Amino acid sequence: MTQAIVQIDGNNFYASCEQMIDPSIRGKGVVVLSNNDGCIIARSSEARKMGIPMGQPYFKLKEKLKKLNINIRSSNYELYGDISNRLMQILIENCEELEIYSIDEAFARIDRPKDQELYRWGKELRETIFQKIGIPISIGIGKTKVQAKIANYLAKKVEKNSGIFDIANIENKDDLLNQIKVDKIWGVGPMMTKWFKEKGITNARELRDMSSDEIKRKFGVIGQRLQYELKGTSCIPLKSKPSDRKEICVSRSFAHPIDRSEELLQAIGKYILIGTAKLRKSHQLASAITVFTNTNKYSNNFYKSHASKILDIPSNDSILMLRISLELGKKIFKPYNKLTKAGIILHKLQSDQYQQKILFNNQDIKEDLKKENLNKIIDIINRKYGRNTLSWAPSIIDNNWSQRSNNLYNIKTTDIATIPTVIAG
């Protein structure tokens, strides 16, 4: 039996979620903005057709969007996360093995039926998902992940493919690969693109056929793997069991630039408490903390700074981490800078099952237990009543600097109270 690698993703996922939850914007131009209403991170197909580019700062396109009557939405990750869970559940039921790759994307292993045809399977899956959760998906089929990604690209791009494409079933792929520009290949970023262009490699077919020695010399195993995958030899395995997270990063841009150390410390305090709560949720401990901040990276006198500390004993205790991160925060603050962003990183995470206790010291163990219980209670209350219900003094704040989110359509599929009631007439 031959096997296929399949890549499945939601089309314009965030925009589709917004259209699903709000019928009044279906069939219309919609864009979704990143945190802080910074950039455009998703566009409905209608907005794309009107020429709205991806990844551009909102302020630059505000007027154009208004003129074109395009609907604006601040991002609503609670909604997207909930829709994602439903989507992945259906995929798990319909695939032999599934790797959840991101909020809107998965790789799967599928055994090919006797007639080798996966088209019917794909068509039924698409219909089921649209019927159950109202999100259109695309399906790309290949022998490897890189091939499946390319197939998915063709599934979307070529109208007559109507959302499903199987590249593995095509004997001579030259014409298809000639259509794929090198920078559209999964794993090729700006640096690689530049080098390929200099070498005269412009599309996937040329990349597949170039000297493998040359690509290996320049990009090491990463380049080598990419070429193998393109040729149809799988070397990026499917990962159905998610590996434990290795680090946690919590960072945000400020609504307005700040220049007071208290504000920076408030932000850092807030982020470390989010980070340590995440740690406890995943039953992990961190071995080191970094805090960082920077000014506007597009300005001439760009300033950035970071400071780190390795912990004596790995921990997930809010109080301890708060104290340390505030000390680090004081180190990175410099007056007269207009800071636009700050964040914390928790490094070298490990399971809390093997927590190292201080030997021969009953007093410390008692203290540890007390702290553990306190943290647990705070987590439970915050889960139930919202993230900031209970917190520690240094992070209770005037929210002057915190984030913009001016275009939120505040309906959540996870909160019945926000779902509108429809009265049949």
Next chain:
DNA sequence: TCTGGGGTCCTAGGACCC
């Protein structure tokens, strides 16, 4: 005025050891 956030993997080079 306003330009996201959260990850992983890989590698070069420094620190350290014998």
Next chain:
DNA sequence: TCTGGGGTCCTAGGACCC
């Protein structure tokens, strides 16, 4: 005048992803 060398481990930073 000559000023080891090879191995491992760790870290910072680069590149990429969605």
